[in-house]
Amino acid sequence: MSAVPTPAALFDLTGKRAAVIGGTGVLGGRFAQSLAAAGAEVAVLGRSEERGTAVVAEIEAAGGRARFIAADVSDRTTLGVAAADLAQGGGIDILVNAAGVNGKTPFAELGDEEWERLLEVNLTSVFRACQIFAPQMSNRPDGASIINISSASSGPPLSKVFGYGVAKAGINNLTQYLARELAPEGVRVNAIAPGFFPAEQNRALLTRERVDSIIGHTAMRRLGSPEELDGALLWLAAPLASGFVTGAVIHVDGGFSAMTI
Numbered sequence: 001m002s003a004v005p006t007p008a009a010l011f012d013l014t015g016k017r018a019a020v021i022g023g024t025g026v027l028g029g030r031f032a033q034s035l036a037a038a039g040a041e042v043a044v045l046g047r048s049e050e051r052g053t054a055v056v057a058e059i060e061a062a063g064g065r066a067r068f069i070a071a072d073v074s075d076r077t078t079l080g081v082a083a084a085d086l087a088q089g090g091g092i093d094i095l096v097n098a099a100g101v102n103g104k105t106p107f108a109e110l111g112d113e114e115w116e117r118l119l120e121v122n123l124t125s126v127f128r129a130c131q132i133f134a135p136q137m138s139n140r141p142d143g144a145s146i147i148n149i150s151s152a153s154s155g156p157p158l159s160k161v162f163g164y165g166v167a168k169a170g171i172n173n174l175t176q177y178l179a180r181e182l183a184p185e186g187v188r189v190n191a192i193a194p195g196f197f198p199a200e201q202n203r204a205l206l207t208r209e210r211v212d213s214i215i216g217h218t219a220m221r222r223l224g225s226p227e228e229l230d231g232a233l234l235w236l237a238a239p240l241a242s243g244f245v246t247g248a249v250i251h252v253d254g255g256f257s258a259m260t261i
């Protein structure tokens with residue numbers, strides 16, 4: 001048997017290169033900071049340069065290494081340019097797909113355009129990003145890790161998030177398909193399914209009434225805080241910690257998905 005690593009060694013990402021798509025968002029920004037704090041050099045990808053450079057500045061202020069690359073995950077061209085840039089620098093070991101949009105259009109009123117927007121950003125864009133980045137993640141010495149962001153809405157149906165929930169259910173299945181597809185090349189593919197964390201995309205949805213309803217169905221009786229995703233993220237990113245884990249969907253939701261009335 002090999003020597004027992006220290007916890008610090010288990011989660012050490014020194015020398016690893018990561019890209020966080022949607023690193024401009026509340027959870028994505030935190031993911032970028034956590035990966036950088038563990039030693040990774042991080043590329044923050046997104047549409048908002050202002051938000052992206054602010055995340056980079058926070059990482060640098062904490063002693064980490066990061067840069068912003070403009071990319072729209074719905075646009076194969078800009079995503080391809082960003083991927084080529086990162087491939088030229090040696091490729092990436094970790095990809096986090098954390099872009100997302102939400103919408104509360106009820107089923108009966110959900111038009112094709114809104115349906116396609118929800119499916120496009122929350123599901124198709126993840127397929128697209130994985131396809132574009134997989135070649136530079138293949139056959140690396142310690143393997144590589146893709147982390148998709150699913151949601152508690154991917155399980156038994158919630159009210160008000162019809163298209164979003166269907167897209168997130170697709171993320172769980174896409175994660176398993178990609179795990180199978182990319183295992184021969186040493187790329188692990190997993191997902192984190194967060195419960196409810198106040199962010200930009202769900203600001204309009206999280207009314208007092210809705211929050212009360214969510215908390216009523218959450219074993220721990222509260223919403224989550226972004227730092228409570230750090231452990232799952234770093235575990236799935238670190239080859240020493242999760243080298244035999246692929247195709248998994250990890251729920252970080254205070255027991256929401258374990259509850260019924």
Ligand SMILES: NC(=O)c1ccc[n+]([C@@H]2O[C@H](COP(=O)([O-])OP(=O)(O)OC[C@H]3O[C@@H](n4cnc5c(N)ncnc54)[C@H](O)[C@@H]3O)[C@@H](O)[C@H]2O)c1
Pocket residue numbers: 021022023024025026027028045046047048071072073074097098099100101121149150151152193194195196197198199200201202
């Ligand atoms: N906050 C929660 O409670 C929660 C729960 C479950 C899952 N999620 C998922 O977590 C991920 C992060 O979302 P968040 O909650 O931090 O919301 P957020 O709105 O703060 O962040 C989402 C980010 O995605 C970016 N984005 C949207 N469309 C894009 C595009 N076409 N190209 C590039 N970037 C784009 C937005 O600009 C934003 O910066 C999403 O996948 C979301 O569905 C969030």
